[in-house]
Amino acid sequence: MKFEPVIGLEVHVQVKTKSKMFCGCPADTFGKEPNSATCPVCLGLPGALPVPNRTAVERTVLLAQALSCEIADFSQFERKNYFYPDLPKGFQISQYSGPIGVLGSLEGVKITRVHLEEDTGRLVHESSTTLVDFNRSGVPLIEIVTEPVFSDPASAKTFLKELRKLIVHLGVSDADMEKGSMRLEANVSLKKTGEKTLPPYKVELKNINSFGFTEKALKVEISRQEEILAKGGSVSQETRGFDEKRGTTFSQRTKEEAFDYRYFPEPDLPPLTSKSFKVSKKLETPKEIREKYLSLGLSKQYAEVLLLDKKLAEIFDGLLSSLEGKDAANIVINRRFGDPKKLGAEGILKALGKEEKKELLSEGKLLKAAEEVVLDNQAAVSDYASGKKAALQFLLGQLMKETKGQIDPKEGAKVLKDLLNA
Numbered sequence: 001m002k003f004e005p006v007i008g009l010e011v012h013v014q015v016k017t018k019s020k021m022f023c024g025c026p027a028d029t030f031g032k033e034p035n036s037a038t039c040p041v042c043l044g045l046p047g048a049l050p051v052p053n054r055t056a057v058e059r060t061v062l063l064a065q066a067l068s069c070e071i072a073d074f075s076q077f078e079r080k081n082y083f084y085p086d087l088p089k090g091f092q093i094s095q096y097s098g099p100i101g102v103l104g105s106l107e108g109v110k111i112t113r114v115h116l117e118e119d120t121g122r123l124v125h126e127s128s129t130t131l132v133d134f135n136r137s138g139v140p141l142i143e144i145v146t147e148p149v150f151s152d153p154a155s156a157k158t159f160l161k162e163l164r165k166l167i168v169h170l171g172v173s174d175a176d177m178e179k180g181s182m183r184l185e186a187n188v189s190l191k192k193t194g195e196k197t198l199p200p201y202k203v204e205l206k207n208i209n210s211f212g213f214t215e216k217a218l219k220v221e222i223s224r225q226e227e228i229l230a231k232g233g234s235v236s237q238e239t240r241g242f243d244e245k246r247g248t249t250f251s252q253r254t255k256e257e258a259f260d261y262r263y264f265p266e267p268d269l270p271p272l273t274s275k276s277f278k279v280s281k282k283l284e285t286p287k288e289i290r291e292k293y294l295s296l297g298l299s300k301q302y303a304e305v306l307l308l309d310k311k312l313a314e315i316f317d318g319l320l321s322s323l324e325g326k327d328a329a330n331i332v333i334n335r336r337f338g339d340p341k342k343l344g345a346e347g348i349l350k351a352l353g354k355e356e357k358k359e360l361l362s363e364g365k366l367l368k369a370a371e372e373v374v375l376d377n378q379a380a381v382s383d384y385a386s387g388k389k390a391a392l393q394f395l396l397g398q399l400m401k402e403t404k405g406q407i408d409p410k411e412g413a414k415v416l417k418d419l420l421n422a
């Protein structure tokens, strides 16, 4: 009997904001001394009241829109109750029945929901004891859930990479897995090949720290389930962790059902309505952005570099009114005038103007160089005469080489054309 994997993904990203989700503590606490970025709100002390972070809400809406989700007119925060040492209040403020976005898609993958919640604290295990660091407690966190639509680990990995590009490009999160600002989970089960209904169980995979491990963890978990099912056994519904060193998955806990969390509306926060956040115009997907870059003449690698660097992409866009796409990309990616992020588009254009003034050849010298190129490349000249327009590009290339690029290409092309038509 053959089996077919059924895979769904859950992605968490920390939202890039100055302060935490419900208090004024700094949200970027990476590398900070444990428990130094905390206050009564994010420590869950009695009487502390949460105030929602507008930027976090708006960025969640932005991402949900970019994922073509339906944006809720009415959305609310709910308490997810469970007991764990990293959760000082005994509940997490999350969204359950009223997520900000539902029913989206990216690259043909159906997105179930996009919602906003607060991150928990972090447990630090030391030899014989466990310590808690609440710096992360209350950092805004977006959860993106896909439908169980993947039938192989590789396509799940491809999707995750694409999703990360979108998140980074929108400036919603750094989505840096090494720093923990992007975390992956996968649900995986097996059905008999050709069967229409979903399997009666699912195993949740955690501790996946890279795209590569996603694929690996899914593969070993699929083989583990296959072995059990092939012997006629049944796979139990549980949460399993991935052990990078051993390359195996291990049981962490049997899964609580959703009702165990006793969700109910957060009484200290008003519901969000569409008036609470700005709804922007249609957003581009990574695929559309990539196509735009390619159509501007950028190489595939350059397009990917810009997709993964929001700020660089903005500077690149700022140069497009004055420069060809290819030239603009060369300047920002190869740092021709130094760090483009320090210079900004304006600074780059200024530097470029200075360079042009300094280096351009005089009209007479340009004409002389063009005449030499025409004399030395008679084959191309007759090609041009017989109607091959591409020959002009070739001659221009030779002229650029001859003059070490110290000419304006448009000017050079005009001089060559005049000579050829004379």
Ligand SMILES: [Zn+2]
Binding pocket: 020, 023, 024, 025, 037, 038, 039, 040, 041, 042, 043, 138
């Ligand atoms: Zn705080």
